[in-house]
């Protein structure tokens with residue numbers, strides 16, 4: 001269906017009905033964020049695919065592949081998100097499709113299957129889900145899920161049910177225990193690593209916590225588009241970043257950031273820079289829509305049309321309405337100094 005690649009490696013993106021690479025070793029779940037807990041669920045299927053590859057070394061591999069084909073490490077998820085299907089409300093995501101693919105690629109996943117989440121799929125019993133989707137369509141050879149995984153009609157199947165049902169087809173199921181945020185005390189059910197906890201942390205500007213739970217910095221990525229061209233007049237040009245419509249935005253306000261600049265038209269290495277960013281409506285200039293704007297420190301040049309990957313480092317302050325552009329300019333200067341102090345530390 002789609003072959004999204006960067007740096008030579010790629011993830012094959014397919015639906016359950018079209019263009020599947022089989023057989024598969026499957027990690028099942030929604031995986032929004034691809035956080036540390038998700039990564040633990042994905043790990044067993046990577047090992048399985050890798051181990052089988054090792055077995056082929058020294059054998060007549062073409063013949064061996066035919067007899068015992070290596071399963072493709074495959075993440076199986078739902079599209080749209082089941083929450084969106086049941087409520088009709090579009091859901092903002094920590095990792096919209098392109099970002100999810102990129103994260104899975106960096107983990108070494110070979111295939112992402114988007115199961116079309118519709119009335120038919122949501123009505124399948126746990127038995128039917130295993131038989132039709134996992135066995136017949138995905139030709140699944142092994143499965144990994146988190147301990148709290150639920151599936152089938154009205155989410156009535158548990159991880160243990162999956163283990164029992166898949167066992168009838170001799171498909172082993174790894175049930176991965178819930179991961180907790182060890183740095184947050186006391187250790188209770190509330191600090192299990194989850195997409196919701198990361199969303200809550202981002203919503204209050206606790207970037208350190210969100211980044212810790214993700215196992216990497218939370219990023220906002222997109223193409224640089226033109227704004228009102230006011231920034232340059234106050235000495236702080238700001239690259240306006242166009243995000244995917246379904247990207248989850250953290251708390252509005254000003255951030256210290258690290259930026260990676262990719263030029264999609266050139267085969268050059270990405271450039272790494274530090275900077276400050278504002279997410280908000282820009283009340284000082286009576287802005288109406290929400291913008292995401294980055295000013296890069298110690299840098300000048302044209303960024304229009306380039307792709308920026310902005311990594312959040314720290315929330316600095318809420319957005320304010322200033323009485324003049326001069327006052328805004330002075331504050332942005334202070335923001336740059338505050339960010340520089342953080343980077344130096």
Ligand SMILES: Cc1cc2nc3c(=O)[nH]c(=O)nc-3n(C[C@H](O)[C@H](O)[C@H](O)COP(=O)(O)O)c2cc1C
Nearest residue numbers: 227228229230231238276278282283284295319320
């Ligand atoms: C670090 C930083 C902090 C900012 N803080 C505010 C703010 O507190 N209030 C505000 O109205 N706009 C703020 N802005 C947004 C500016 O209003 C905006 O960059 C300016 O209007 C220029 O936008 P333009 O170049 O897209 O026309 C901030 C921008 C940056 C880069």
Ligand SMILES: Nc1ncnc2c1ncn2[C@@H]1O[C@H](COP(=O)(O)OP(=O)(O)O)[C@@H](O)[C@H]1O
Nearest residue numbers: 226227228229231232237238296300301302303
């Ligand atoms: N240090 C910098 N940080 C961000 N953008 C910069 C910088 N230096 C130059 N630019 C360029 O200036 C543009 C932003 O200028 P600005 O006047 O704010 O216009 P716009 O409103 O179109 O964003 C960026 O898109 C980029 O091409």
